[in-house]
Amino acid sequence: MAENNGTYLIRGASVLGAGAEDLLIRGGVIAARGTGAATHADAEGATVIEAAGLVALPGMVDVHTHLREPGREDAETVETGTRAAALGGYTAVHAMANSTPVADTAGVVEQVYSLGRAAGWVDVRPVGAVTVGLAGEQLAELGAMADSRARVRMFSDDGICVHDPVLMRRALEYVKAFDGVVAQHAQEPRLTAGAQMNEGEVSAVLGLTGWPAVAEESIIARDVLLAQHVNSRLHVCHVSTAGSVEIIRWAKERGINVTAEVTPHHLLLTDNLVRSYNPVYKVNPPLRTDADVQALRAGLADGTIDVVGTDHAPHPSEHKECEWAQAAMGMTGLETALSVVQHTMIETGLMTWADFARVTSTAAAQIGRLSDQGRPLEAGEPANIILVDPAARWTVDPAKMATMGRNSPFAGLELPGKVVATFYKGHPTVLDGKLNTPYREPAGVS
Amino acid sequence: MKHLLSTEDLSLANAIRILDTAEEMAAVGDREVKKLPALRGRTVVNLFFEDSTRTRISFEAAAKRLSADVINFAAKGSSVSKGESLKDTAQTLAAMGADAVVIRHWASGAPHRLAATDWIDAAVINAGDGTHEHPTQALLDAFTMRRHWAKLAGTGSIGGDLKGMRVAIAGDVLHSRVARSNVWLLRTLGAEVTLVAPPTLLPIGVEQWPCKVSYNMDETLEKGVDAVMMLRVQGERMNASFFPSTREYSRRWGFDDNRLRALDSLGLKDTIIMHPGPMNRGLEISAAAADSPRSTVLSQVRNGVSVRMAALYLLLSGDTREPAATPTKESN
Numbered sequence: 001m002a003e004n005n006g007t008y009l010i011r012g013a014s015v016l017g018a019g020a021e022d023l024l025i026r027g028g029v030i031a032a033r034g035t036g037a038a039t040h041a042d043a044e045g046a047t048v049i050e051a052a053g054l055v056a057l058p059g060m061v062d063v064h065t066h067l068r069e070p071g072r073e074d075a076e077t078v079e080t081g082t083r084a085a086a087l088g089g090y091t092a093v094h095a096m097a098n099s100t101p102v103a104d105t106a107g108v109v110e111q112v113y114s115l116g117r118a119a120g121w122v123d124v125r126p127v128g129a130v131t132v133g134l135a136g137e138q139l140a141e142l143g144a145m146a147d148s149r150a151r152v153r154m155f156s157d158d159g160i161c162v163h164d165p166v167l168m169r170r171a172l173e174y175v176k177a178f179d180g181v182v183a184q185h186a187q188e189p190r191l192t193a194g195a196q197m198n199e200g201e202v203s204a205v206l207g208l209t210g211w212p213a214v215a216e217e218s219i220i221a222r223d224v225l226l227a228q229h230v231n232s233r234l235h236v237c238h239v240s241t242a243g244s245v246e247i248i249r250w251a252k253e254r255g256i257n258v259t260a261e262v263t264p265h266h267l268l269l270t271d272n273l274v275r276s277y278n279p280v281y282k283v284n285p286p287l288r289t290d291a292d293v294q295a296l297r298a299g300l301a302d303g304t305i306d307v308v309g310t311d312h313a314p315h316p317s318e319h320k321e322c323e324w325a326q327a328a329m330g331m332t333g334l335e336t337a338l339s340v341v342q343h344t345m346i347e348t349g350l351m352t353w354a355d356f357a358r359v360t361s362t363a364a365a366q367i368g369r370l371s372d373q374g375r376p377l378e379a380g381e382p383a384n385i386i387l388v389d390p391a392a393r394w395t396v397d398p399a400k401m402a403t404m405g406r407n408s409p410f411a412g413l414e415l416p417g418k419v420v421a422t423f424y425k426g427h428p429t430v431l432d433g434k435l436n437t438p439y440r441e442p443a444g445v446s
Numbered sequence: 447m448k449h450l451l452s453t454e455d456l457s458l459a460n461a462i463r464i465l466d467t468a469e470e471m472a473a474v475g476d477r478e479v480k481k482l483p484a485l486r487g488r489t490v491v492n493l494f495f496e497d498s499t500r501t502r503i504s505f506e507a508a509a510k511r512l513s514a515d516v517i518n519f520a521a522k523g524s525s526v527s528k529g530e531s532l533k534d535t536a537q538t539l540a541a542m543g544a545d546a547v548v549i550r551h552w553a554s555g556a557p558h559r560l561a562a563t564d565w566i567d568a569a570v571i572n573a574g575d576g577t578h579e580h581p582t583q584a585l586l587d588a589f590t591m592r593r594h595w596a597k598l599a600g601t602g603s604i605g606g607d608l609k610g611m612r613v614a615i616a617g618d619v620l621h622s623r624v625a626r627s628n629v630w631l632l633r634t635l636g637a638e639v640t641l642v643a644p645p646t647l648l649p650i651g652v653e654q655w656p657c658k659v660s661y662n663m664d665e666t667l668e669k670g671v672d673a674v675m676m677l678r679v680q681g682e683r684m685n686a687s688f689f690p691s692t693r694e695y696s697r698r699w700g701f702d703d704n705r706l707r708a709l710d711s712l713g714l715k716d717t718i719i720m721h722p723g724p725m726n727r728g729l730e731i732s733a734a735a736a737d738s739p740r741s742t743v744l745s746q747v748r749n750g751v752s753v754r755m756a757a758l759y760l761l762l763s764g765d766t767r768e769p770a771a772t773p774t775k776e777s778n
Contacts, residue, residue, distance in 0.1 A: 196554075204651030206453065207554040207578030207626060212650070268627075276562065277555030321533050323553035325576070 017353025059091025071100025120438030279327030314405020617677030
């Protein structure tokens with residue numbers, strides 16, 4: 001029997017945090033759910049997973065991951081990054097376009113897609129660049145990327161803002177032809193020249209060039225109006241300020257087709273940490289104030305912010321073991337996202353596990369137009385499922401992570417929640433909290 | 447004190463201790479043989495990632511007067527892409543047995559990195575980091591002000607603070623490490639500080655600082671001031687629209703001849719004019735003001751050596767070390 005045809009009977013899992021139920025997985029789908037699962041004809045010979053006390057959730061979908069390959073294999077590879085993703089509870093990740101070469105052609109997105117399939121840990125969905133070389137001057141061949149084997153639907157120059165308003169307008173218009181979405185890195189470049197950290201009380205004392213909230217908010221305000229004008233779909237990457245949440249709330253009230261993401265680190269950390277000058281806290285957009293953190297949590301809870309995106313950004317150690325101004329921006333996040341969201345949103349009473357499934361899976365899959373991810377845990381649905389032990393407590397140790405990046409800002413923190421198992425297309429990529437084996441396509445299927 | 451990184455976390459007791467020790471060191475400078483054996487056999491490295499002849503030679507003179515061995519390390523361009531990293535440089539100095547590292551760096555926080563990591567175990571003295579702090583400059587300014595303040599009161603400097611002294615700090619506060627270090631130290635010593643600057647050259651968040659803020663130089667003078675500290679302003683700031691022209695800057699915020707005369711007409715006969723140097727004569731300070739009897743510019747330079755001797759002495763002579771607010775070691 002091929003491995004992916006394996007049968008698993010999950011017993012007594014709390015589905016989306018509700019009452020205990022059984023789930024039968026067979027042939028890559030959920031064969032049965034509930035009282036009939038154990039006695040289902042297909043259950044014979046199933047591997048039984050006792051899941052009492054564990055929460056069953058749809059596999060997480062990251063709308064924002066940097067896998068670094070091709071080009072920076074010293075920072076991360078598709079293999080290592082997707083191992084980290086599987087361990088973190090993900091069954092799909094969107095690989096951002098700022099690789100070397102930039103993912104701005106059908107060739108590069110197909111390469112990343114193929115690497116993802118070969119790795120087999122999660123569904124790797126390449127994000128296409130909006131502009132050639134992320135240079136912000138000329139549209140990349142968005143249609144070719146959409147029509148490629150990678151079936152790109154999300155386009156982003158992430159890391160760099162599409163700041164030219166005409167280019168942004170055209171991109172928003174053009175992606176309508178294939179139901180695409182433009183994911184904007186909202187950062188007005190002139191207002192953030194040389195910027196090092198959030199502009200405010202702390203930057204004033206530290207003498208680090210400020211990164212004003214208005215540089216993010218002004219671009220979001222412009223872009224939601226552009227999206228409305230051309231009736232297209234906008235996604236706002238890594239919202240980091242209270243003002244941004246307000247603008248997006250306003251846009252949604254007007255019926256503008258905008259979605260937004262928040263990173264785990266912006267839900268927990270503030271710019272006070274920069275007082276250490278430790279570059280592990282250097283990130284784009286920067287850590288903001290406590291008032292921003294509270295507004296982001298409220299926005300995620302009330303649906304203004306649709307999804308959690310990790311902005312997983314691994315860097316080699318030499319890019320962080322240096323002066324603050326020299327250091328690279330970015331933090332790892334795939335293996336801590338679930339725990340940080342549980343800590344900031346669930347244990348604070350702001351969200352339920354059903355809400356968690358929405359913001360980490362269902363809504364994310366819809367933004368990326370992934371039809372087989374973020375589905376309900378019902379019979380007949382694809383078996384992308386994770387089992388989480390919400391009572392677990394663990395201390396973050398970057399050296400023990402699967403990602404090559406050691407730049408976790410949560411190092412040393414004790415966090416709740418642990419991924420016990422990840423099922424990707426019905427195959428356990430993670431079992432007992434450890435990597436199992438990658439998913440392999442059934443013979444004869446390509 | 448293990449390191450001298452900033453004045454923000456410098457206690458009143460430690461500040462007074464440094465200033466008092468500097469008074470003792472100043473006495474050495476008045477002797478025919480300007481040398482003490484205190485740091486014989488100790489190695490002080492002047493690690494300068496940014497050109498600064500004045501500060502470097504001041505530290506060099508201070509270390510040599512204490513009989514330390516001095517190594518000058520001019521390391522320009524520390525980026526990973528340009529060459530050796532700060533980490534490698536620090537580890538190299540550690541391997542050479544540096545007891546103290548005096549670091550000047552264009553990047554804010556670089557001295558904190560040296561102190562907080564396990565790259566090197568030496569005492570770290572911040573000789574100016576980016577737009578963050580320049581604690582020995584603030585200490586030498588305070589030393590200069592304290593002597594003036596004590597003289598007016600008819601008392602000695604030792605043990606004294608700056609309670610009640612009105613200090614105006616004028617100019618490019620936004621980019622000034624001198625201004626920041628002075629604001630914290632003067633607060634600690636009890637002075638009343640007013641920052642005078644165009645709004646473009648004040649940081650967002652300055653309203654949280656323990657000082658007043660004014661956009662008007664003349665009003666500040668009229669309210670009465672005991673010391674006016676002019677900050678160097680770079681003419682190139684004009685190109686980034688921080689102000690319209692150097693002439694307008696000079697008229698509105700510079701210490702020109704009219705303002706020098708105003709001190710007399712306002713009856714502020716004991717008000718001193720300070721400048722950390724190097725001066726832009728005709729821009730933030732007029733030649734007449736710089737050369738007037740009110741100017742303490744050269745005293746500041748002289749006092750700088752005494753203050754830096756005190757800092758080196760207190761950090762490197764083990765018996766005077768005491769716990770101070772320093773970042774905990776990172777184990778990376």
